[in-house]
Amino acid sequence: MVFEVPEVDITPYVAGGSAEERAAVAKAIDRACREVGFIQIVGHGIPDDVLAGFTGALDAFFGLELEAKKAYRTPPKVNRGYAPPKTESLSLSLGVEAASRMNDFFEAFNVGDGASMYPELDLPEAIYNENVWPDSVPTFEPAVSAYYEEARRVARTMVEIFEDALEVPAGTLTGLTGHSLDVLRMNNYALPPGTVNLDGDLTGMGEHTDYGMVTVLWADRVAGLQVLDSSGTWHDVQPNPGALLINLGDVTARLTNEVWMSTLHRVKPPIVDGTIERRRSAAYFHDGDYDAVIAPLPSCVAEGEAPIYEPITVGEHIAAKLAGSRAGRLNATAVREAARVAASTA
């Protein structure tokens, strides 16, 4: 079977379209979610100048000296600010004890929704952490915030499309996202020439599924991202020109009782002449309200069959995942994802 990440133009949902046009989009999204779990999205409407400002801000921040960047570190429990290379391990979020323990060489900067964004709700600050901004790069906050708003809009549009694709009443999914726990992780994969260790210890970002409902992924068109297909083989994926990648997270796999998949992916930059080509990406995670209870939708469970998953809140699920990736505590609850990694071919 040829592996392909399908491209879908979501213009009818972004700029207005007829009922027929929207139905065709919803159908294409349903097929992509069943078969692949990754989608190339065009017609998302993110202005070029917002993207240019955003990538410029990433370059300015990641171009700082390591010590300067470390000023913006936060404790492992706080999913904000700067994460230096080799301080996270995504495979631990899955319960896979990789040989490359804490050897993911990406560096990242995280921003997200803080409790103060919802003054009318009494949201827990330990979950809805406030942002840390690098004041030594004055363009960073406005440029990243502008992109954040756009990625948030696209994520919310995708959930609207998901309701149509799953043929559930409006509000079934969007009703779980009123104060969605959203985070933007900006990733930089770069190693100074000569530091690459070829014994297989280092990886760009270990294999994982994303944790939430949907991820909007912007990335450079540089090799590195790999996606696991349903038969257990890894494939290289790059965004098409002008496209964003969309992938489903575990919350959606749970909601759909795995009718749609949270696809395993990882980043393995090719090493050429002892170095790698720098690559940037930014994953906007739209996870759902921390107190929303996630249980398989009745329409996704075949008659007479038991749902695969027990109900869980978004907050409980995300906390178990982050304890793995950020605090190095193996997540023993991700048995289904760990089994898929074990069955894959390198």
Ligand SMILES: O=C(O)CCC(=O)C(=O)O
């Ligand atoms: O760098 C990439 O393309 C993927 C990043 C990713 O999977 C993540 O941040 O969760």
Ligand SMILES: [Fe+2]
């Ligand atoms: Fe990811």
